[in-house]
Amino acid sequence: MNGFQVVWENRDVFLWGAGNTVSLVLGCLLLSLPLGVLAAVVLTEAAAPLRRLLAELVDLLRCVPFLLLAYVVYYGLPELGLRLDSWWAGLVSLTVYTTAYLAEIFRSAFRAVAKDNIEAAQAFGLSRSLLYRRIILPQVAITAAPMIGNQIITTIRDSALLMIITVQELTFAANFVSANHFTPFAPFAAAVGLYLLLSFLVEAGVRRMERVRMVRYG
Amino acid sequence: MAETVPAIAVRGVCKDFGGFEVLRDIDLDIAPGTTTCILGPSGSGKSTLLRCLNWLDAPSAGSIRIDGEPIGRIGTDKAARPMDRRALAAARTRIGMVFQHFALWPHLTVLGNVTEAPVHVLGRPRREAEAEGRSILARVGLAEKADMYPHTLSGGQKQRVAISRALAMRPRVILFDEPTSALDPEMVGEVLGVIRELAREGLTMVIVTHEMSFARDVADTIVFMEGGCIREVATPHDFFTAPRTDRAKGFILRGSSTPEPPLKKA
Amino acid sequence: MTWPAIRTILDGAVVTAALAAVSILLSLPLGLLIALLRWRRVPVVAGLLATVVSVVRATPFVTLVLFVYFILPSAGLELDPVPAAILALTLNTAAFSSEIWRSALQSFPRDQREAALAFGLSEAGTFTRIVFPQIWRANLGPLVSEVTILLKCTPAVAVIGVVEITRAASRVGAETYEPLPPFLVATLIYTALIAAIVRGQRVLERRIARRFGAVSP
Numbered sequence: 001m002n003g004f005q006v007v008w009e010n011r012d013v014f015l016w017g018a019g020n021t022v023s024l025v026l027g028c029l030l031l032s033l034p035l036g037v038l039a040a041v042v043l044t045e046a047a048a049p050l051r052r053l054l055a056e057l058v059d060l061l062r063c064v065p066f067l068l069l070a071y072v073v074y075y076g077l078p079e080l081g082l083r084l085d086s087w088w089a090g091l092v093s094l095t096v097y098t099t100a101y102l103a104e105i106f107r108s109a110f111r112a113v114a115k116d117n118i119e120a121a122q123a124f125g126l127s128r129s130l131l132y133r134r135i136i137l138p139q140v141a142i143t144a145a146p147m148i149g150n151q152i153i154t155t156i157r158d159s160a161l162l163m164i165i166t167v168q169e170l171t172f173a174a175n176f177v178s179a180n181h182f183t184p185f186a187p188f189a190a191a192v193g194l195y196l197l198l199s200f201l202v203e204a205g206v207r208r209m210e211r212v213r214m215v216r217y218g
Numbered sequence: 219m220a221e222t223v224p225a226i227a228v229r230g231v232c233k234d235f236g237g238f239e240v241l242r243d244i245d246l247d248i249a250p251g252t253t254t255c256i257l258g259p260s261g262s263g264k265s266t267l268l269r270c271l272n273w274l275d276a277p278s279a280g281s282i283r284i285d286g287e288p289i290g291r292i293g294t295d296k297a298a299r300p301m302d303r304r305a306l307a308a309a310r311t312r313i314g315m316v317f318q319h320f321a322l323w324p325h326l327t328v329l330g331n332v333t334e335a336p337v338h339v340l341g342r343p344r345r346e347a348e349a350e351g352r353s354i355l356a357r358v359g360l361a362e363k364a365d366m367y368p369h370t371l372s373g374g375q376k377q378r379v380a381i382s383r384a385l386a387m388r389p390r391v392i393l394f395d396e397p398t399s400a401l402d403p404e405m406v407g408e409v410l411g412v413i414r415e416l417a418r419e420g421l422t423m424v425i426v427t428h429e430m431s432f433a434r435d436v437a438d439t440i441v442f443m444e445g446g447c448i449r450e451v452a453t454p455h456d457f458f459t460a461p462r463t464d465r466a467k468g469f470i471l472r473g474s475s476t477p478e479p480p481l482k483k484a
Numbered sequence: 485m486t487w488p489a490i491r492t493i494l495d496g497a498v499v500t501a502a503l504a505a506v507s508i509l510l511s512l513p514l515g516l517l518i519a520l521l522r523w524r525r526v527p528v529v530a531g532l533l534a535t536v537v538s539v540v541r542a543t544p545f546v547t548l549v550l551f552v553y554f555i556l557p558s559a560g561l562e563l564d565p566v567p568a569a570i571l572a573l574t575l576n577t578a579a580f581s582s583e584i585w586r587s588a589l590q591s592f593p594r595d596q597r598e599a600a601l602a603f604g605l606s607e608a609g610t611f612t613r614i615v616f617p618q619i620w621r622a623n624l625g626p627l628v629s630e631v632t633i634l635l636k637c638t639p640a641v642a643v644i645g646v647v648e649i650t651r652a653a654s655r656v657g658a659e660t661y662e663p664l665p666p667f668l669v670a671t672l673i674y675t676a677l678i679a680a681i682v683r684g685q686r687v688l689e690r691r692i693a694r695r696f697g698a699v700s701p
Contacts, residue, residue, distance in 0.1 A: 063678040065636040068671040075664040120321035124335040125311035138325045160544030171547045184554030192543050199542035217324050218369035
């Protein structure tokens with residue numbers, strides 16, 4: 001088919017786009033996973049006024065449409081004196097957004113840890129730091145895996161919006177090839193195929209965690 | 219006469235939950251090397267008292283000393299200030315606890331559960347803790363389960379692991395919060411057997427239980443509670459053959475065979 | 485920011501909200517239909533729908549919008565940006581909501597349905613009088629979440645030229661050479677809208693819980 005030939009000839013554009021999508025998502029996760037855990041700990045353990053403030057902030061962030069947030073970051077960074085590539089604007093906006101959602105996921109996962117587990121840890125003299133590191137987080141990593149997996153897929157989908165602020169990720173690549181060669185079907189189908197692949201990889205990872213969960217918790 | 223420091227000394231402990239008085243002015247001494255069983259009807263405050271001993275629940279008033287060292291609060295009532303978190307954690311390492319629903323950490327193996335606190339709180343070398351852990355598990359008959367996860371075990375086995383976990387800390391005293399109440403009847407015996415063995419070895423233990431015949435058999439002291447107060451403190455023989463209060467008499471008559479439903483925390 | 489500029493953005497917000505509202509009205513019932521067809525395992529159709537749902541759920545919305553807009557002419561359907569946007573929004577939300585409906589149908593207690601059939605209710609009657617009234621209430625939370633997600637997705641239709649809030653903000657920014665303020669205003673307006681809906685959902689859930697008790701089956 002003509003269209004797919006075009007895709008093949010422009011495969012480096014697609015690979016470059018896909019590479020940016022992957023690097024953005026991975027970069028985002030590298031930052032937002034620890035930040036999300038930290039935020040969840042603050043939401044659980046801090047003094048009431050700080051907790052309420054952070055909770056309101058997280059709630060508010062989850063109401064912001066990602067595209068508008070990306071625009072604000074894109075136009076806002078130069079105002080702060082940072083003349084960065086649009087990729088960085090993409091990373092910052094993706095990270096802020098994903099952290100808010102992960103904070104909520106981790107917070108409810110912390111609450112789901114059995115209370116007597118925590119009491120036993122306290123009775124045995126574990127400090128709060130040990131309690132989180134050795135008892136709560138290991139359990140949460142396994143039990144919250146499906147929800148984190150869903151969030152990763154959402155982040156992959158959100159990354160496509162960054163094309164609108166000229167980040168050259170996968171959808172941008174498909175749109176570019178389609179516009180220049182007037183064969184719309186193949187490029188977008190190829191992009192959809194690659195997104196499906198990424199999604200499949202994430203779900204495979206979640207299934208592995210599910211198997212670990214079966215072994216440990218039955 | 220030489221005075222031995224009580225393993226646990228409770229003075230004037232009161233506890234109220236939102237206006238409802240659960241413990242009223244409790245005074246109690248637990249002598250080292252003895253087994254004390256706390257008996258009483260539901261709502262008598264016995265579990266709350268036990269949980270106050272390691273400050274899982276903080277008394278509203280009063281003091282508690284473990285081997286002469288205060289826990290939870292330093293100073294007398296007027297000038298008392300709460301212990302800081304680190305000191306409290308350190309104090310708790312000297313008190314072992316076994317929970318009604320086992321409270322094992324599900325993401326760790328049996329051996330992992332037993333060695334977790336010795337390694338990460340007491341700082342013992344892992345190899346030494348594991349060797350000791352395995353030998354304790356062998357003593358309670360669970361050597362071959364050391365590398366399995368808790369969910370594969372029966373209730374009686376889980377509770378024996380919980381006991382091993384407490385023993386691994388080499389505590390001064392072990393608290394048991396209704397250790398057999400959550401077990402199917404056929405598994406009660408294996409857990410009581412382990413506790414009996416520990417009593418024989420001279421471990422200081424405080425056990426809240428419904429198993430009256432077990433208490434009669436194993437305890438050095440019976441503490442009978444009712445309505446938030448200690449009503450009687452006596453040897454098993456004295457308590458069961460000649461209870462002094464009417465409430466105790468009624469309680470003994472009602473017998474221990476009816477399993478009580480798990481108490482809802484106020 | 486001048487008042488006309490704010491007006492432009494507000495008009496854009498209204499367009500976005502209107503697009504979303506139409507899509508919600510279309511996509512929730514469509515999602516239910518898809519879920520029912522899959523649940524009853526209608527041959528061929530169920531499998532096809534399962535594949536389409538999987539693909540749509542894995543595809544970013546903006547990619548879907550572009551796909552729909554550029555592919556349809558080849559299938560003979562020339563659509564203006566606005567109908568194309570509504571189509572894409574509807575397909576997207578129908579796919580996601582069908583999963584919510586599907587899991588609600590699958591986890592619905594079997595014995596209630598059997599009781600209804602034993603008392604002579606038809607399959608259709610069982611659904612409309614027994615199943616549906618319970619599942620929509622029990623799944624209000626997830627469904628409203630889907631609605632808010634749809635609202636958050638909608639600005640992406642700017643990419644095919646629909647003049648809604650994003651385009652409005654861009655236009656103002658291009659005219660004044662100061663792009664940040666209009667986008668900040670747009671973000672504030674839109675976030676306030678979504679936050680209001682989320683608060684409304686919580687109030688509604690509490691009211692339902694009070695009338696029917698905790699509704700999760």
